[in-house]
Amino acid sequence: MKSAEVSILVTLTIAIDFVMGELKGAFVMPHGGIALDPSKFHTTNKTALEEAWKIHTACAQIGRIVTELQPDLILLSTPHGISDMNNFLLYLNPKMEGYANTDNTGPPPYVSVSVNSDVNVSRDLVQHFGSKRNVSGLSAYGPPEESTEPFPLRWGEVIPLHFMPNLNQTKVVILSQPSRRYNDDMPTMIPELLKLGSDIGKYFKSEKKTAVVIISADLAHTHSKDGPYGYSNAAQPFDDACGKWVENLDEQSLTKEAASYVIKAKSCGYTGLVMLQGLLSASSDGITSWQSQLYANYHPSYYGMMVASFLRK
Numbered sequence: 112m113k114s115a116e117v118s119i120l121v122t123l124t125i126a127i128d129f130v131m132g133e134l135k136g137a138f139v140m141p142h143g144g145i146a147l148d149p150s151k152f153h154t155t156n157k158t159a160l161e162e163a164w165k166i167h168t169a170c171a172q173i174g175r176i177v178t179e180l181q182p183d184l185i186l187l188s189t190p191h192g193i194s195d196m197n198n199f200l201l202y203l204n205p206k207m208e209g210y211a212n213t214d215n216t217g218p219p220p221y222v223s224v225s226v227n228s229d230v231n232v233s234r235d236l237v238q239h240f241g242s243k244r245n246v247s248g249l250s251a252y253g254p255p256e257e258s259t260e261p262f263p264l265r266w267g268e269v270i271p272l273h274f275m276p277n278l279n280q281t282k283v284v285i286l287s288q289p290s291r292r293y294n295d296d297m298p299t300m301i302p303e304l305l306k307l308g309s310d311i312g313k314y315f316k317s318e319k320k321t322a323v324v325i326i327s328a329d330l331a332h333t334h335s336k337d338g339p340y341g342y343s344n345a346a347q348p349f350d351d352a353c354g355k356w357v358e359n360l361d362e363q364s365l366t367k368e369a370a371s372y373v374i375k376a377k378s379c380g381y382t383g384l385v386m387l388q389g390l391l392s393a394s395s396d397g398i399t400s401w402q403s404q405l406y407a408n409y410h411p412s413y414y415g416m417m418v419a420s421f422l423r424k
């Protein structure tokens with residue numbers, strides 16, 4: 112090749128790199144109130160308190176990693192947002208805000224979060240996927256993309272976002288999991304979740320913007336007989352299978368093993384995790400292009416919480 116041709120090629124490659132967006136990282140973060148502020152976690156169990164602090168510290172570390180990655184936007188999947196029975200929803204208000212505290216429903220003080228939404232990307236995702244992927248948009252108190260009122264958020268979104276130090280420089284897109292995730296036949300959603308995740312991954316590859324994905328997820332809710340959902344012997348195996356999935360990046364641990372326990376484990380985060388598996392697999396080299404790390408996987412209270420990162424190798 113002549114040197115002029117080489118230089119044109121190099122320039123083109125650089126230009127393409129420059130305009131193409133990508134997924135810079137993905138994270139699993141809990142939204143249990145204990146993760147937010149362990150100093151307000153009332154327990155006499157020293158081990159449980161230490162675990163709560165480990166989870167909290169890991170969440171703060173994720174916040175620092177996201178800040179270093181400087182993404183244009185954060186795509187956050189919430190299982191506890193405003194939900195449609197069938198569709199995955201994208202919120203379409205330019206501003207979104209809400210509050211949370213350690214007990215979720217308890218008395219003040221609260222922490223509050225206010226974020227700017229990337230309504231262009233939200234609208235684009237709705238148009239891109241729409242009814243062929245059970246995706247739709249939702250606006251609150253005014254026209255889509257124009258409402259002057261903030262879209263209401265609560266603990267499922269506020270707690271993970273609270274750990275992000277630079278929210279005034281990063282826009283947020285929220286995807287709310289449908290409430291059919293509560294149904295006993297939820298595992299039938301697995302193929303759909305893998306496909307949606309993979310399509311979202313491909314979408315970001317073709318976009319000009321860089322993004323990180325945060326899956327807001329708690330694990331099994333049946334760790335304790337004193338908890339609101341009682342005890343199940345499926346809880347620990349479920350949390351272990353999710354941890355194994357992160358460490359080994361093997362789909363089976365999540366879509367077969369964890370899936371076999373999920374109904375009894377009662378995990379609110381499971382659908383988000385499966386969507387994430389699809390998303391990570393959409394990279395050119397598949398899931399092997401990611402390096403995963405499990406920071407914490409504990410249940411200081413009746414529910415399991417896991418903190419994990421997936422960064423490009």
Ligand SMILES: *[C@@H]1O[C@H](CO)[C@@H](O)[C@H](O)[C@H]1NC(C)=O
Nearest residue numbers: 205227228229230231232282
């Ligand atoms: C959305 O797109 C419009 C027109 O392309 C642009 O003016 C606006 O700044 C964009 N908004 C966001 C939040 O990126």
Ligand SMILES: *[C@@H]1O[C@H](CO)[C@@H](O)[C@H](O)[C@H]1NC(C)=O
Nearest residue numbers: 197242243244245291302303
């Ligand atoms: C959309 O949701 C319905 C369940 O309500 C499901 O049967 C269907 O397969 C879903 N569509 C896609 C494309 O996954």
Ligand SMILES: *[C@@H]1O[C@H](CO)[C@@H](O)[C@H](O)[C@H]1NC(C)=O
Nearest residue numbers: 178275276277278279280281
């Ligand atoms: C964004 O927030 C950080 C931390 O709260 C603050 O230090 C910084 O000045 C803010 N930047 C802008 C542009 O508002």
Ligand SMILES: *[C@@H]1O[C@H](CO)[C@@H](O)[C@H](O)[C@H]1NC(C)=O
Nearest residue numbers: 156157158159162410411412
């Ligand atoms: C204390 O918490 C740990 C970790 O959650 C748990 O394994 C242990 O059973 C708890 N101990 C008691 C006495 O409840």
